[in-house]
């Protein structure tokens with residue numbers, strides 16, 4: 001075990017993957033030379049170590065970056081490309097949604113696309129709505145794309161390594177605000193399987209499902225609730241697609257209550273899918289209505305007062321949980 | 327408008343450039359006074375002659391579309407420094423009520439129609455604005471500012487083809503400041519001059535020294551005239567330099583210090599000042615008066631921003647729908 005920041009853990013995974021497999025290469029805007037000189041940045045130092053053949057700074061061209069990954073992966077390389085911020089993935093979506101997610105199917109299973117797209121997300125860095133916009137539900141809604149959203153340094157490493165060596169296209173969303181936070185990270189080729197959720201906190205009164213940065217809000221809420229002897233079971237999904245339905249359903253069957261939390265907007269958000277699955281498959285175990293805690297259905301505002309208002313916080317989770325107890 | 331900037335116009339342009347410089351220098355100080363300004367600030371220090379030279383050649387009715395490095399464009403177009411600063415500070419009195427902050431400032435009342443921080447988004451948006459002008463037979467044109475980095479986005483190429491095909495009154499202004507983030511021009515662009523790409527779309531493309539406001543103005547005037555006459559779009563590449571980092575959190579660890587020094591000597595404001603003094607267009611006293619006046623405007627803007635409240639949290643819910 002080593003104490004690593006989230007960013008260092010990602011860096012460690014990239015480093016190991018490149019070291020283990022010559023077919024792994026990195027491409028993206030500033031993955032080689034970045035405006036930030038910070039070891040907590042995921043690709044820090046890799047250009048120096050692996051050279052410009054394998055660490056490729058690209059022009060500002062998201063469609064070409066994603067297309068490059070699709071084409072190169074079909075040829076047997078393992079591209080790990082970066083889209084700088086989640087809203088800019090809209091420029092890459094034709095390549096991802098219509099191609100990465102569909103070409104294997106269209107080939108009748110003959111071709112595979114072992115590519116990874118890393119992308120940064122976050123709603124609390126005062127950049128406004130064209131930099132902050134959690135679009136994970138869009139991606140999860142597209143067949144053929146796996147979607148990963150880790151919350152800890154350990155998972156950031158383990159999931160990324162699994163993503164890189166998975167034979168399918170995987171989009172790994174990294175919560176930028178977590179980059180500097182440290183945690184224990186296993187050394188070596190450590191993998192966390194895709195499609196396995198994590199019980200971040202065992203509990204009995206209510207299941208609280210979350211992922212990515214919101215998991216930390218969930219933990220904060222659970223601490224507040226524990227002072228009132230309310231015991232929360234937090235599920236950190238880790239992977240949205242494929243989804244760990246068993247973990248979700250088993251927990252709800254045990255607690256009888258469900259609150260879903262995410263930083264993305266509520267309407268049509270990923271929480272709706274979680275709620276629907278539980279309503280379909282565990283309805284008879286529910287003791288109370290399902291609650292969703294999510295952002296309001298507006299773009300992320302810039303002003304600090306309003307950005308704070310936008311982002312779901314622990315108090316909102318506490319209120320939601322209490323509203324369905326008794 | 328006279329084809330060559332006369333001495334009155336040169337002084338006007340000088341004053342505008344100084345205002346932009348002082349406005350942004352004050353932002354640098356506010357960034358350093360932790361907590362005075364939220365978010366990352368992206369400044370156009372060193373690029374003032376492009377914004378001013380281009381916009382000076384336009385009419386008030388002409389429309390501009392800007393990008394993430396927009397303060398200079400907006401001030402040159404006549405946006406009120408007080409409400410601009412208030413927006414940058416995230417205040418309720420800001421031009422966009424605190425919804426935008428520095429990155430997507432829209433000041434439609436001065437025909438600064440919109441700003442996108444999505445690199446390369448400006449040109450297609452501007453094609454739409456120019457289409458509306460053409461559709462209504464207006465005698466006005468649209469100008470879009472985009473960076474050398476943006477020139478690599480597919481959206482820019484699509485907009486160029488469409489605008490040329492439909493002969494839209496659209497002036498593309500590529501502000502080549504030698505950098506796209508930490509990637510130098512040579513690291514991200516396939517051709518020596520982006521202006522050369524004009525020919526690929528069947529529109530005139532001209533290269534200009536973007537640190538020489540007089541040259542920028544003269545070229546902008548003739549290109550704007552071309553667009554206004556209904557001949558179609560035109561492309562200007564104005565070569566300049568990004569004197570600060572990409573944003574204020576970028577400390578330029580990747581920039582060659584000699585290159586910075588070289589461009590510092592080519593400061594568009596200082597060279598214009600020296601030229602005007604040499605030509606006897608301006609006196610030291612007048613220069614001092616401009617300095618005092620612009621500093622007062624900036625001080626007033628910051629005081630206005632400071633005195634303004636933040637918007638109410640709940641007001642975040644407004645303005646999503648018309």
Ligand SMILES: Cc1ncc(C[n+]2csc(CCOP(=O)(O)OP(=O)(O)O)c2C)c(N)n1
Pocket residue numbers: 029060062084088091394395443444445446472473474475476477503505506507568572
């Ligand atoms: C679609 C998109 N991709 C990436 C970014 C991140 N980004 C912001 S500015 C920038 C560099 C743009 O360079 P250039 O167009 O030359 O403008 P400059 O910053 O030099 O003014 C990048 C990559 C973005 N805002 N939008």
Ligand SMILES: [Mg+2]
Pocket residue numbers: 473474475501502503504505506507
């Ligand atoms: Mg540039």
